[in-house]
Amino acid sequence: QSALTQPASVSGSPGQSITISCTGTSSDVGTYNTVSWYQQHPGKAPKLMIYEGSKRPSGVSNRFSGSKSGNTASLTISGLQAEDEADYYCCSYAGSSTLELFGGGTKLTVL
Amino acid sequence: EVQLVESGGGLVQPGGSLRLSCAASGFTFSSYWMYWVRQAPGKGLVWVSRINSDGYSISYADSVKGRFTISRDNAKNTLYLQINSLRAEDTAVYYCARHYSSGSWDYWGQGTLVTVSS
Numbered sequence: 001q002s003a004l005t006q007p008a009s010v011s012g013s014p015g016q017s018i019t020i021s022c023t024g025t026s027s028d029v030g031t032y033n034t035v036s037w038y039q040q041h042p043g044k045a046p047k048l049m050i051y052e053g054s055k056r057p058s059g060v061s062n063r064f065s066g067s068k069s070g071n072t073a074s075l076t077i078s079g080l081q082a083e084d085e086a087d088y089y090c091c092s093y094a095g096s097s098t099l100e101l102f103g104g105g106t107k108l109t110v111l
Numbered sequence: 112e113v114q115l116v117e118s119g120g121g122l123v124q125p126g127g128s129l130r131l132s133c134a135a136s137g138f139t140f141s142s143y144w145m146y147w148v149r150q151a152p153g154k155g156l157v158w159v160s161r162i163n164s165d166g167y168s169i170s171y172a173d174s175v176k177g178r179f180t181i182s183r184d185n186a187k188n189t190l191y192l193q194i195n196s197l198r199a200e201d202t203a204v205y206y207c208a209r210h211y212s213s214g215s216w217d218y219w220g221q222g223t224l225v226t227v228s229s
Contacts, residue, residue, distance in 0.1 A: 003155070032213065032214070034212070034213040034214035034215070035214065036214050036215035036216075038156070044221075045206060045219040045220060045221055045222055046156065046206070046216075046219055047219075048211065048215060048216065048217050051211060051212055051214070051215035051217075052212055052213075052214075052215070057211075057217060089155060089156050091156075091214050091215070092214050093213040093214035099158065099161070099170060100158050100214050102155055102156045102157060102158070103155070104155045105155040105156075
């Protein structure tokens with residue numbers, strides 16, 4: 001199975017909102033409500049930001065939100081801050097054969 | 112505090128072997144599925160292998176089947192990845208991660224770099 005599709009880059013100014021899309025298929029994103037999102041700063045480990053589509057782990061800012069429509073999941077970051085500049089990856093469960101699929105990653109630049 | 116600390120990476124020639132370790136602390140290691148996820152330089156995340164809490168259910172990505180072996184020692188709170196027949200395309204940072212729910216991992220180690228080169 002192919003990786004999930006994310007835009008290579010997105011950008012926004014401080015205080016603005018941005019949305020990163022994550023497109024899969026009816027075999028993964030469209031079927032399972034398991035999309036997770038990770039933030040990764042250069043040289044650092046990924047950090048879980050959203051799980052099960054829209055849930056935030058304890059300690060993650062409510063500026064981060066997740067949603068899904070059909071085969072596409074989205075991560076929205078509101079009130080953009082300089083420290084949000086990072087790479088973001090989505091992931092979805094894709095069934096018992098494939099298990100989990102990652103997206104290719106999106107570089108967020110805060111202008 | 113939950114901690115995952117990987118070790119064992121390094122420079123190895125093609126065809127060589129390494130054993131990666133991930134020392135866990137701050138939680139009941141024996142209760143969790145654990146994963147290895149790798150990231151090639153400048154590339155995205157790819158899951159490599161997973162093991163259930165008691166070590167009897169194991170899965171591998173197709174790209175590493177037959178060459179990588181995941182295991183765990185719950186008495187030592189340690190996860191392992193034996194990697195054999197290394198190829199240049201195995202060059203990556205290898206992370207261990209604690210499974211949280213389907214498709215998600217809530218804690219990650221800092222990673223250990225494996226470089227395959229002659």
